[in-house]
Amino acid sequence: GESVGLHLPTLSVQEGDNSIINCAYSNSASDYFIWYKQESGKGPQFIIDIRSNMDKRQGQRVTVLLNKTVKHLSLQIAATQPGDSAVYFCAENIGGNQFYFGTGTSLTVIP
């Protein structure tokens, strides 16, 4: 499944499928980006980060892609599990370690 964060804030995927969550950021000077996961009643939790001198970074089951030309980030989750159900935010660092968050995408994993 795939979403555009600002226009389709809800994404539903079958357990075991891959998920793609998209984010458009606003500031071309942003040089550091983080994907956060937020479960109900909890604060955002770090998933993966990427610096502007990279276009791809992989973690455990997650991959972040950065396209600076169109100011676009995506988060790919492989073999999505029920525990992945949450709201996902991209955050951009505009400098001075100040993080600005996008609208978020709610991911629901269907068992």
Place this chain on the structure above:
Amino acid sequence: EAGVAQSPRYKIIEKRQSVAFWCNPISGHATLYWYQQILGQGPKLLIQFQNNGVVDDSQLPKDRFSAERLKGVDSTLKIQPAKLEDSAVYLCASSLSGSDTEAFFGQGTRLTVV
């Protein structure tokens, strides 16, 4: 390693009352942030401290909101007087100093103004 601690977890007040939130960042983290998260939205940065100095408070409604970090460790955020639209989760986060370091978040304080 202990995370970012916030209290209280929940608070309900009437409009025009005052309220204060407390945050204890991760030990050694020089940078502390307060964010406001309205239901269904992403966190919005209110204020950023570096040690006991304010780095940015451009989005803090200073007519009613104030924050301090007097000794460069704990921080309090106060709202006086509260309005209905202040109902939100107030998140505290901290990070090591320097650029490109992740921010760690507390669980937040859910404020309801009635």
